[in-house]
Amino acid sequence: EIVLTQSPATLSLSPGERATLSCRASQSVSSYLAWYQQKPGQAPRLLIYDASNRATGIPARFSGSGSGTDFTLTISSLEPEDFAVYYCQQRSNWPQYTFGQGTKLEIK
Amino acid sequence: QVTLRESGPALVKPTQTLTLTCTFSGFSLSTSGMCVSWIRQPPGKALEWLALIDWDDDKYYSTSLKTRLTISKDTSKNQVVLTMTNMDPVDTATYYCARMASGSGRSNNFDYWGQGTLVTVSS
Numbered sequence: 001e002i003v004l005t006q007s008p009a010t011l012s013l014s015p016g017e018r019a020t021l022s023c024r025a026s027q028s029v030s031s032y033l034a035w036y037q038q039k040p041g042q043a044p045r046l047l048i049y050d051a052s053n054r055a056t057g058i059p060a061r062f063s064g065s066g067s068g069t070d071f072t073l074t075i076s077s078l079e080p081e082d083f084a085v086y087y088c089q090q091r092s093n094w095p096q097y098t099f100g101q102g103t104k105l106e107i108k
Numbered sequence: 109q110v111t112l113r114e115s116g117p118a119l120v121k122p123t124q125t126l127t128l129t130c131t132f133s134g135f136s137l138s139t140s141g142m143c144v145s146w147i148r149q150p151p152g153k154a155l156e157w158l159a160l161i162d163w164d165d166d167k168y169y170s171t172s173l174k175t176r177l178t179i180s181k182d183t184s185k186n187q188v189v190l191t192m193t194n195m196d197p198v199d200t201a202t203y204y205c206a207r208m209a210s211g212s213g214r215s216n217n218f219d220y221w222g223q224g225t226l227v228t229v230s231s
Contacts, residue, residue: 001171034217036155043204043221044155055215087155091216095168097145097157 002026002093004100006086012108019075021103023088028068032092035064035073038102039084047086048073075105083107110134112144112205112222119228120195126227130188130205134220137163137183141211144188145218146179148201156201160208161188197229 003026013019023033031051036044046055048064051071061076075082088100116128128146135142145160159179160168169177178191188205203225206218 032216034215036218043206043224044218045221046215046217046219049215049217053215055217055219089155089217095160096171099155099157101154 001096002029002090002098004088004090004098006088006100006103008103009101010104010106012106013078014108015078015080017078019073019078019082019105021073021086021105023066023071023073023100025069025071025090025092029090029092031067032090032094033064033066033071034089034091035062036087036089037082037084038087044087078105080107110207110220112207112220114203114205114222114225116203116225116227118226119230121231122196122229124195126190126192126195126199128190128192128203128205128225128227130190130222132186132188132205132207132222135207135209137161137181137186137188139163141209141214143208143210144181145206145208146188146190147204147206147218148199149204149224150198150201153201158192158203159190162210195229200227200229202226 005024007022035048038044052064063074085102112132143162146158161179176193181188205222207220
């Protein structure tokens with residue numbers, strides 16, 4: 001099983017700041033990594049797929065990068081609605097999809 | 109517009125079998141590349157992928173849970189059903205169904221989700 005480790009567990013920032021979230025895979029997943037945003041009481045929402053492609057309707061302030069084992073989700077300038085939990089997910093080991101444990105982005 | 113909705117019991121007893129139904133609209137599971145998955149999330153914890161069924165009726169299961177899971181579809185009703193046997197309190201979670209559109213030019217990830225249904229396992 002491919003294990004995804006996200007860091008940090010919690011990130012405290014203010015609106016307008018830049019957020020950098022990391023996801024590390026236990027073995028190479030090539031570029032087959034996605035990012036999701038989840039707000040309390042809601043289902044996850046697909047933000048980024050295949051490491052760097054924004055999903056439909058996702059604002060340009062969200063960007064993804066990386067390949068192999070190290071990936072980054074960047075939010076260029078935080079909006080109030082961006083404070084949520086973020087999960088990475090791999091599809092390299094299809095169909096044994098796995099998710100990271102999440103990074104909580106909270107308001108400082 | 110694509111929508112999915114989960115339905116099923118909110119409470120099951122240990123050792124019972126859980127049956128969940130995902131009713132969807134806005135796409136057809138007979139269209140090449142379309143898939144529906146079940147994913148769960150224990151309270152306060154991370155997401156766990158459970159099972160997937162595709163347009164060709166191929167079925168895939170989590171290695172750790174495959175002996176307990178069965179996924180099926182009724183294309184005419186736009187429904188996907190998941191059964192999980194021998195339920196235990198550790199299976200308490202919100203269960204989501206999600207669409208995946210696979211193939212070239214598609215996201216190949218879970219692009220639409222239902223709102224989830226909380227299942228509690230308790231005697």
